Amino acid sequence: MNSHTTCPYCGVGCGVEVIRDSGQISGVKGDKKHPANFGRLCVKGSSLHETLDTRGRLLKPQVDGLPAHWDDALNEVAARFQRTVEEHGPDSVAMYLSGQLLTEDYYVANKLMKGFIGTANIDTNSRLCMASTVVGYKRAFGSDTVPCSYDDIELANLIVLVGSNTAWNHPILFQRMVLAKKNNPNLKVVVIDPRETATCKLADIHLALKPGSDTRLFNGLLSWLAANGHLDQDYIDRFTDGFEYALAAAVNSSADPRQLAEDCDLPVESLHSFFNWFGATENVLTFFSQGTNQSASGVDNVNAITNCHLATGRVGQPGQGPFSLTGQPNAMGGREVGGLANQLAAHMDFDAESIDRVERFWDAPNMATKPGYKAVDLFQAIERGEVKAVWIMATNPVVSLPDADQIKRALEKCETVVVSECVADSDTAKFADILLPATGWSEKDGTVTNSERRISRQRGLIPMSGEARHDWWIMCEVAKRMGYDTEFSYRHPSEIFAEHAALSGFENEGQRDFDISYFSNIDRFTYDNLKPIQWPVTAECPDGTERMFADGKFFTPTGRARFVEIIPRAPVQQPTDRAPLVMNTGRIRDQWHTMTRTGTAPRLFNHREEPFVEVHPRDAAIRNISDGMLVKVSNPRADYYARTRIEEGQRKGEIFVPMHWNEAFASQGRMGALVAPVTDPLSGQPELKHAAVQMEPLNEQWEGWLITTKSMPVPAVDYWARIPKTNTDAYHVAGLDTVDSWQQWCQEHLGEPDLWIEDPAKRSFRAAGFMNGKLNWVLLITPFNNFPSADWIDHLFVQETLETQQYQYLLSATNVEVEDQGTIICSCYQVGTTAIDKAIKSGCGSAVELGEKLQCGTNCGSCIPELEGFFTRAS
Incomplete structure (x- = not known):
């Protein structure tokens, strides 16, 4: 039987129809009845079922690096936070949350911190977004x-x-x-x-x-x-x-x-x-x-x-x-419950009247009375020792925040770091004293709000993996152990949602925009069957509200909208002689944030395999950089290694790098480490679009492919970028030093090669190692940026024995029986440049005709601009 839920990626908030078979999710498609997408899904949404593998999941609590029972882990969190508050006051503890959380999770976190522990040091990665x-x-x-x-x-x-x-x-x-x-x-x-x-x-x-x-x-x-x-x-x-x-x-x-x-x-x-x-x-x-x-x-x-x-x-x-346009699936839901450090729940602020109102509604014993630290300031306070315990949920600040190496220093110094996560090996999880396994998409159960104020259900459809638990449940159990049993006795997220709705209407009388009081008495059945709806949802507007301010009435003290005097200011991070380029950062098409979820779906790497930097031809030429060359982007803060993409559409004097790569997928791919901790003085949002850097060739002495079984550790080389395949991990690898003997190098880093061939004149070396008769690793050292496809090699790793001809293919680094697809343009249907070029030569004259012949561009459509680019270049 198919079920309906909501996509956990961007703020569009697309409805998803989930195909279940024997209790497992076997596929997904767009929900044709959901008003956000009417059945369309992008490639990330279309691959959701491919991200549910429990390999790499955090499945059991850990305390101080050792597996622990839930009771022991919860007791430790409660005791360490309680002790820190008693010794240093409530502002010595903090939470850092995420737009990946559901509204119910967010609500409990804010109630616990702002109403009961007594601090507003609770911020969210939505600070980086909205x-x-x-x-x-x-x-x-x-x-x-x-x-x-x-x-x-x-x-x-x-x-x-x-x-x-x-x-x-x-x-x-x-x-x-x-x-x-x-x-x-x-x-x-x-x-x-x-x-x-x-x-x-x-x-x-x-x-x-x-x-x-x-x-x-x-x-x-x-x-x-x-x-x-x-x-x-x-x-x-x-x-x-x-x-x-x-x-x-x-x-x-x-x-x-x-x-x-x-x-x-x-x-x-x-x-x-x-x-x-x-x-x-x-x-x-x-x-x-x-x-x-x-x-x-x-x-x-x-x-x-x-x-x-x-x-x-x-x-x-x-x-x-x-x-x-909201960047995350529930950035708006988090704002509704006070997810930012300078807000209270239900879109209230830290004015005396609102503080009193929320305090009375919650019957809060330790109500926070002032805003807390915003994200960048929070981690600086942690490094200074002012905040001594932090609980991080569903986010990866060691990658995503500016001055990312400072986040490392802060967490290393922090006395207690608690991390609630789905995955076991995120960059941030490495710093945790206590790791708590949280549920992920398809297990979590609650609501999210998209960019148009539309509340949708994200439903729990399959059993929780291992010992994972819902974030709201984890926080409630900690709250009970801190002495707040009655106030955190929720049995189901519908009860949390009802309380959230009741607070939105409490002493509101039309004075606050966020009001979903119509749901104040919602029961579990109605909640489970809740249809997507735009707030406000009140007795007067039970079907929701499509647009706001049509009557010219606003929520200012005068009821009138306010113009704001704008005095233009230049970006703070300006180029210098040592860092003459402006670095812009952002998202790419097929990956999501720091790849902890999308990084488990191999086809989502086909469009962009490794960290890259887009650069204008002039800037590349004056630095002797060619397309596809490895480069080092740097400033006094950090280095970033990436492959160049020379683009006419990039402005001169500026470069672009993606935000997604982390230490699990690249040796030096964390762009946040290059960005200064400069923020807007009013919002606290970082200046992530305008860093100052320099760029130069990496000057690697060799490059190649390394394909290994998934159990092998990351190679110890100067540059690597991991590209997950179905059966293996493939790495682009490079070294800054020459290698005198590749056989010896293999012995030191991979093991004795069982099969190898070398051509020093062509600077090529090919080798393979076997374990129990099956492939264990393959190394292909090639001249500069001359990578053959590694996809066909992936399938050889699951064969019990190789045929003679397949040994020859390995040594020649090409499989003549399998055509190289080229760069994948359409991830939905895995259509690459090879097929596209052939279709154009055979007479296809437009992106529409390519879609008719190859299906590319006919699902989510996000590749259509690139498909059209083939004809623009041809003309």
């Missing part, structure tokens, strides 16, 4: 409220995408935009992004602006709207405050169009076209994401955009509004 939007929305609307709905996509006549590679990072929404543009000839799309990304394939105009010039651009737009008669003065007068001050600031900084174009490094003609379209189009929908948020001016970026929508009255109406 914190600037939270503050920006609150400054403008008085509340953290996304006013729009996905249905607005089909109603818009101008879609503006700011700092968002939607095609890769929110692919299902992007395909909805593609279809909307196909069906509406009047719809125009503007992409504002320093990089030329896959999203630009949809754009009528791509504004490749100078990084950090967002506020100048939108100040310029506001100034232009006023000067050219495109203001909605009636809306401004009736529903807003502060317009004159915001306009004066905009005019002062960005009034001269030619100077503005120069400041933003944009063609003045393109700037004029964008301004004209924005001014003349009633239904404008502006999407923004991490490129906007991850800045030392992130909050101002958000308000600069929002100012333009308020000035034209385009908020809350169909097809109109500033629309934040």
Whole structure:
């Protein structure tokens, strides 16, 4: 029987139909009835069932490196936290949470820390994702409220995408935009992004602006709207405050169009076209994401955009509004329950009235009365010794936070580190004193909220793996051991959700945006069968609310929206002589965050196998760097090793690196170590899009493939990148020193080679080792970046014996019977460049025709921009 749940990846919040067979999940597909995706799934969602292998899962509690019973582990957590609080006060302990948690988990964590332990030192990795939007929305609307709905996509006549590679990072929404543009000839799309990304394939105009010039651009737009008669003065007068001050600031900084174009490094003609379209189009929908948020001016970026929508009255109406695209599946749910250190539950703040209200509702004995440390500040406080115990759940800050090596130092120094995780070997788990096995997707049971305020159920469909337990249960058991039995006696997540809903309506009376009080008395049956619904959900709106602010009423003290004066500021991390390049960071199409989940699905590595750096041809040429060469990106903080991808669409003087690789998948692939701990002063969100670095050839002396059984340890070489295969682990490997004897090298690192051949003139060496008659490892040393495919070798490892011809294939490093697929472009159907090139030569003249012949691009559609690129290059 099939079941319905929600995808655990990006903030689109797609519904998933799960195919179960004999109690196990055998496949997944999109839920055609879910309003977020109507049956579509991207390749990450489509491969969810491939990530459920228990190999690598954390299956039993550990205390001080030894297996432990749950009772002992829970007692230790409670005792160590209690002792720390008694000796050093409540602010000496902390939690660091994740947008991967369910709302019910988040609620219990905040109640325990802020109401009972008595500290607000509880933050979340949503600080890296959405914190600037939270503050920006609150400054403008008085509340953290996304006013729009996905249905607005089909109603818009101008879609503006700011700092968002939607095609890769929110692919299902992007395909909805593609279809909307196909069906509406009047719809125009503007992409504002320093990089030329896959999203630009949809754009009528791509504004490749100078990084950090967002506020100048939108100040310029506001100034232009006023000067050219495109203001909605009636809306401004009736529903807003502060317009004159915001306009004066905009005019002062960005009034001269030619100077503005120069400041933003944009063609003045393109700037004029964008301004004209924005001014003349009633239904404008502006999407923004991490490129906007991850800045030392992130909050101002958000308000600069929002100012333009308020000035034209385009908020809350169909097809109109500033629309934040959330990065994680439950970043919004976490905000609803106070997941950030400067919030209380139910979208309340640390004002005296709200503190008193939450304290009375919870009957809290130790109510926190002030905000706690935000993420970056929190780990600095840990290193200083102010915070002596930290509990980290479902996130990997040793990889994802800026100044990532500082996070290592902090956790090494911390007296008590508790980590609740699904996986046993994350970078952060290595620092844990106590490891607690948590449930993962398909085991967890609760709710999440997507980018359009839609609450959906993420259902527990299979038994918990090993001794894993739900995060809310773990925290409740610790709370009971700290003396809070009655207040944390939940038996099912439906009870937590009901309490959460009741708090949202407690003394609300329409004064707070977040209100789901309709569910205050929800029973387990209704909860289990809850349909996706957009908040607010009240007695007056039992079917939810599609849009907010349509009536012009906001949640500020005056009930009017607020314009914000924006004074443009340059990014803090500026290039220097020693670090002359600007490094941008971000997500790629087929991986998720730090790969603890997607890293278990081999096909998700086919699109991008190893850490890379995108660089403009000029910057590569002046450094004697060619496409595919290994390079070192560095600054005084750290080094990052990666393979170059020379891209015309990359701005000169700037590079791009992905955020995903960690110490389980690459030797030097943690980009966070290069980024300074610079944050927006209001939101605390890090400046992850603008680091200063240098780049140079790695100057490796040799490169090759190493394919091993999954039980073999990571090779001890200068550069390696692990690419999981079905039966093996394949490594791209390289060394900085010459090797005099490869046979001896194998003996030292892998074992005695049973089969080998060497050609010194061609700088090649091929060898294999066997164990009990079966392949144990294969080493292929090749000239620079001349890697054959390793996929066919993977299958040889499960054969009991090899045929004579297969030995020959190993020695020649090629299987003539298996065609190399080339780089995989369509991960859904595993279509590579070889098949695509053949199809084009046979007459396919468009991405649509390729899809008809090969199926590529016909599932999630996220590869369509790359498919279209084959024809762009050909022309």
